Amino acid sequence: MKYIQTEYSGPLSGQVRVPGAKNSSLALLAAACLADDCVTLEGIPQIDDIRLIAEIGRDIGMKLQWEDGQVVVDPRWIHSAVIDPGKASGYRASYYFAGALLAKFGKVTIGFPGGDDFVTRPIDQHLKVFQALGAKVELHKDYYVVEAAELKGADIFFDTLTSGATINAMLTAVRASGQTRLFNCAVDPEVVDTAAFLNRLGARIYGAGTDHIRIEGVSYLNGGIYAVIPDRLIAGAFLMAAGLHGGQVTVADVIPEHLGATIAKLEEIGLQVECGETHMTAYGTGQLKAVRVRTGMYPGFATDLQQPLTALLLKAKGKSIVTDRVYPKRFAHVPQLRRLGAEIDVRQESAFIRGGLPLQGGWVHATDVRAGICLVLAGLAAEGTTSITGVEHIERGYEDVVGSFRAIGARLAIREMDEREWMGQMHVQG
Ligand SMILES: CC(=O)N[C@H]1[C@@H](OP(=O)(O)OP(=O)(O)OC[C@H]2O[C@@H](n3ccc(=O)[nH]c3=O)[C@H](O)[C@@H]2O)O[C@H](CO)[C@@H](O)[C@@H]1O
Numbered sequence: 161m162k163y164i165q166t167e168y169s170g171p172l173s174g175q176v177r178v179p180g181a182k183n184s185s186l187a188l189l190a191a192a193c194l195a196d197d198c199v200t201l202e203g204i205p206q207i208d209d210i211r212l213i214a215e216i217g218r219d220i221g222m223k224l225q226w227e228d229g230q231v232v233v234d235p236r237w238i239h240s241a242v243i244d245p246g247k248a249s250g251y252r253a254s255y256y257f258a259g260a261l262l263a264k265f266g267k268v269t270i271g272f273p274g275g276d277d278f279v280t281r282p283i284d285q286h287l288k289v290f291q292a293l294g295a296k297v298e299l300h301k302d303y304y305v306v307e308a309a310e311l312k313g314a315d316i317f318f319d320t321l322t323s324g325a326t327i328n329a330m331l332t333a334v335r336a337s338g339q340t341r342l343f344n345c346a347v348d349p350e351v352v353d354t355a356a357f358l359n360r361l362g363a364r365i366y367g368a369g370t371d372h373i374r375i376e377g378v379s380y381l382n383g384g385i386y387a388v389i390p391d392r393l394i395a396g397a398f399l400m401a402a403g404l405h406g407g408q409v410t411v412a413d414v415i416p417e418h419l420g421a422t423i424a425k426l427e428e429i430g431l432q433v434e435c436g437e438t439h440m441t442a443y444g445t446g447q448l449k450a451v452r453v454r455t456g457m458y459p460g461f462a463t464d465l466q467q468p469l470t471a472l473l474l475k476a477k478g479k480s481i482v483t484d485r486v487y488p489k490r491f492a493h494v495p496q497l498r499r500l501g502a503e504i505d506v507r508q509e510s511a512f513i514r515g516g517l518p519l520q521g522g523w524v525h526a527t528d529v530r531a532g533i534c535l536v537l538a539g540l541a542a543e544g545t546t547s548i549t550g551v552e553h554i555e556r557g558y559e560d561v562v563g564s565f566r567a568i569g570a571r572l573a574i575r576e577m578d579e580r581e582w583m584g585q586m587h588v589q590g
């Protein structure tokens with residue numbers, strides 16, 4: 161059993177190179193299925209979610225080959241649109257294979273999405289897209305089947321802002337006959353990135369990045385080369401690390417505009433943030449202010465950054481309130497932070513944080529990727545040693561979490577324990 165051990169670390173300073181975005185990469189690799197020739201993707205991170213996609217790809221005949229930091233995808237030999245339910249449920253964004261394979265083959269059988277568990281993560285808007293474009297959806301216990309004799313363009317009004325279903329609608333409609341118009345679309349950078357990639361292959365998608373997207377169906381998509389956008393969520397968490405003890409952290413290879421709401425919130429808390437064209441530096445002044453944060457869909461404050469921000473707010477004297485409007489139950493990190501001495505109450509969709517209290521190291525468990533990063537930050541701020549289990553969740557989204565935090569002076573390591581030690585720990589933790 162792997163765990164991460166962190167030690168109290170003083171001011172964190174240094175530079176981190178930000179890898180390609182997990183959430184875009186998951187969409188682009190499924191989108192690559194739609195091409196009629198080889199596609200080269202640059203910047204795809206080597207994380208567990210991507211390794212799972214490579215396995216799914218192998219099962220269905222789509223080859224993925226890593227060459228000098230690029231992934232070459234050959235979709236010409238895909239022979240199956242049946243995806244093992246266990247693998248599909250091993251990560252969240254398997255629904256993109258549903259859209260892409262339906263578009264290419266007219267039928268797909270696939271397990272329900274897994275990924276981080278925030279109590280409810282419906283996929284009704286994805287299914288609505290498939291049906292609106294002419295497909296029949298059958299739901300079974302562990303999998304669903306989507307089938308269409310022909311996909312025909314349609315007008316689709318999303319009931320809620322969803323980046324996943326907006327992307328999936330583009331994947332499904334890109335080869336449909338006629339015109340598809342999407343209304344009330346998410347405007348996340350990952351939506352724009354997916355549209356830009358498909359357009360590079362010859363798709364005709366207009367308006368991505370606004371709330372209204374128009375897609376003119378095409379019958380053929382070329383191969384091509386494309387670089388995925390940087391991971392704004394990894395970048396954001398490293399900027400927050402600068403605030404823990406008054407350090408200075410530079411994130412390189414980023415698109416600063418993608419982090420507008422994060423910069424504004426960090427400045428409100430008391431950090432200074434300087435932006436260059438492709439890098440950003442956060443300076444912790446040592447004076448942190450308690451604040452109110454409400455998550456929202458892009459360009460609002462990202463739900464994926466509320467957990468790391470909570471770790472920072474534990475250091476800000478006074479009462480902070482973090483409200484998650486996107487995933488109102490995304491607070492599984494809170495009981496873990498309490499183990500380290502944090503005083504946080506969760507009521508409805510908000511965490512009420514009493515900041516400025518000392519934290520003391522202990523054993524904690526990461527339940528999802530960003531909860532894991534929150535615990536790493538809290539562990540670096542806590543006196544003594546903190547041991548974080550659930551590393552597999554962090555590795556879904558981070559290539560080398562230990563190496564990248566060490567690059568800014570953090571004291572942490574990956575450790576292993578055998579089953580007997582683990583059982584002993586479980587006993588101590590109750
Ligand atoms: C792989 C991936 O890209 N994951 C990201 C993606 O998840 P994901 O694509 O699952 O999230 P969405 O953008 O779709 O979800 C946004 C909101 O819409 C709701 N909703 C979504 C789909 C649906 O069919 N019905 C519905 O009600 C969700 O419950 C949520 O409240 O965006 C989330 C919100 O920024 C991020 O936290 C995740 O990191």
Ligand SMILES: C=C(OP(=O)(O)O)C(=O)O
Binds near residue numbers: 182274276277464
């Ligand atoms: C929620 C996340 O991931 P996923 O949607 O893949 O579960 C995340 O990246 O924070």
